Amino acid sequence: MTKTFSSTDDIRSGGELRHARQAVFAGPIQLQLGGVLPAVTCVYETWGELNADASNAVLVCHAISGDSHAARHGDDDDPGWWDGLIGPGKDLDTRRFFVVCPNILGGCRGSTGPSDIDPASDPPRPFGADFPRITIGDMVEVQRRLAEHLGIARWRAVVGGSLGGHQALTWAAQHPRMLETCVAIASSPRLTAQALGFDVIARNAIQTDPNFAGGQYYNQPARPDTGLAIARMLGHITYLSRKSMKEKFDADRHDPRSIASVFEQQFSVGSYLAHQGQKFTERFDANSYVTLSMAMDLFDLGEHRLMLMETFDESQCDFLIVSFSSDWLFTPSQSCDIVNALVALDKPVTYSEITSEAGHDAFLIDEDIAKYGPLVAAQLNRPGLRQRNPEATSTAEVTRAERAILDLIPRGASVLDLGCGDGKLLEILHHRGHSRVMGVDVAQRHLLEAASRGLDVIDYDLNQGLPAFIDNQFDIVVLKFTLQAVSNVASLFDEMLRVGRQAIVSFANFAHRSLREDYVTRGRSPRAPGEYDYEWHDTPNRRFPSILDVQEFCRERDVTICRAVYLDQQRDCQIEPDDEPNLNADTAVFLLARDN
Template sequence: MIPCRGRVEVGPLRLERGGELPQVELAFETWGRWDPQRKNAVLICHALTGDAHVAAHDPQDRPGWWEAAVGPGKPIDTRRWFVLCSNVLGGCYGSTGPASPVTSGDPSSRWGGRFPTITVRDMVHAQRRLLDALGIDRLALVVGGSLGGMQALEWAVTYPDRVEAAAVLAAPPAASPHAIAWNEVQRQAIFTDPAWQGGDYPPDRPPRRGLALARMLAMTTYRGRDEWEARFGRDEVPPGTDPVAARAGDYATAPRPGVPAEFFRFQIESYLHYQGEKLVRRFDAATYVTLTRAMDLHDVGRGRGGLKGAAERVRARVYVLSISSDLLYPVEEQRRLVRALRRAGKDVTWHVWRAPWGHDSFLVDGAGVARRVMEWLDEPGAAAAGPREGAAVAVGEGRP
């Protein structure tokens, strides 16, 4: 019996960029019952600031980040599927990362700024060891969005014999210079915070302002222009009604000298400050640096003869979701992946979703996205070619 929560030591891990982590531990959660005969295991991979808590385990449990998608009677129905999600290597929610102790049992020996450079491929290697430890030798589906989609793609290429189907949501075959540039600006916001101290800050005195500013910058790439126009426009926050603004100096850009924070602020500004403040309360700055760098290094064709060589390794059926309003990983980037898979003769279905919420649409309408993925999973061979070049197919209307 596989527990619904746990941590597994997967041993030392030699890293793609050089060096080795002497001991790696991964935190995980599961839902449903694994049936080795039915091969019903679904691996869900989380995005940048996510964790292993995809959904609540009971009515008293807190909701998960894909709550509407996973559970009894939901699109990924845990009465049928055994669902597993692990906190990624480099994370800060129980898995080995910069916030972890270098020496087991000694919390004062944090990795901090000494944590080595890792890649998405390293994350997948660590996940494979986790599955080995749990006795799971094959996945019916691996699915994820953004950083999670990078992992899903790496799984299909790195371990083709262990994956029957992969759903790559809002993720490219390789990080573009544009995406790398945005991540670098975010990291510099953290580095310029005096509290950063090269990543070796005390846990109770992290670079709060730098991390909040990094998150504010990131949000400008995560959401859609049309959504913000409809949601905020040029509306201002009534003076004295913005609790975030009053604390802005502690988290992000300080108010102008002599001018109260609530004197003048657009609603979109208040929203960004709120997002920055919220992340600071739950996430580690050095982890943010580590994982954004791993996203920058993502290139599924590295060392494999490019994208063409990577595509030829795939044996799984592949579902690719593009989001029409995605500013971070635009449709053209997934188009390159789909073309490479088709030219290699692979079974690939591609959908372009006309969603207004930008890159985060797969989180905003998790149920709609998961429903389409599971419908595709149940229809092997049906319309495998997907839309013709240049066509766009709406996956669903979703919900605001």
């Protein structure tokens, strides 16, 4: 039963922030929507040491119900909400980086918010519902002032999840020279109408609570706890996936845990929501919830790719965008909207959709942090990895087919590698001086391996085409040993030759002598080392092309085979064009171009 009640809220409380500091910024401070604050207090916590040139500072931005206590400061400290990511030796390593996490403007954990006294009031009283309407841009402006206060001219990275991701994206758009890396996790360019609807209901629940008192409930005997609890219940539903709720509540659906509550407890999910809602009222302010949810709802970087391209046109940082497969609050497709705009702008971006059943809350769960945290670490290691080393171009570890591909790529050409695997080929090209190389893959292991080499790589299903990329964006598009697994070969060829001025395709030849002999002598589906080393019933392959098949396919589609390399990789030799390559070569590498 304890597991049923567990959530990412378990470690949070309204207790004293023992390691918090504060900075006060004199006003008047003009807000984006026309309001004014006479001054702003910003409460923040730090981990690690700022180096001499202030180049190792990382800003961590929290979500709507978070605070400055992102991680423990020691074994005797209270747990932080992102302990799985931040700390000595962790992916956001406080032995290397100076990590700063402020409580956002409008919050209720020390920074200026609705519960603070309005200096203009007489007699003095809290702002309450009169707190000026704020935006995420206003939150970021306070963080900019904090950076100035700390002597930080440029963040090594700005990292955040959910609303924190919105802040990170706003940094990239509004202060492009002040950060090297933007990490936006479980985020979006704006809220969907469905997400807005949940927030509207939440605010209605708070503001129609009889104890709301027009927002001036601070000196009243009762607060709008019922409305705030209902708002939080709605939030918890949006944070969980359908499968995670099924696993959490179906086993004891009709055996709810009994708690002291005015809320319905007929089902186990009801007692869980009652518990979470009531617990939330002990640490959060209703006016802050209204203020922050409205700021999140007003957040809008653009609905369409052209609008997003305009938003990020001036950005100068690299990006890491992470989504979760079961997140229906900020969906993977919304993250892809951001990625597609950045790709079209030729901005350096890495993207991964993490497979998780936890829903939106996944970005706070240790099991999922273990999946995406290494991507964060890899992104922060990029400066060292991206330094070119002409001596690090050995092809000793690549296959003969990969060497053939490398030989076909002109010096300095920009390259997009579809199905890039561990990124080894792109890394060689980078060290050779190719200024723009990028990889595409769907395997999370490959994405991490490629990112760990300092490469830009995005999680992309080639069967969906290449809509993120614009015409002639790359000199060369490479497709290595993926042809046999693609559902629509014709469409992919068209896309490759739209995005690239030329394309290089390598594939295993299904008409090779060994496969023919295997079929004839054994009377079984042929197998051979490499792409066809599978049993017939569990092969990932959809196509079984021969060299002649691909040559004919190119002729029919007005595609020129500019150069062809034929290999017998089993014998580690090259097959000459007049030596029956369709019989004697197990591999072909074609350099392609569209006929004019």
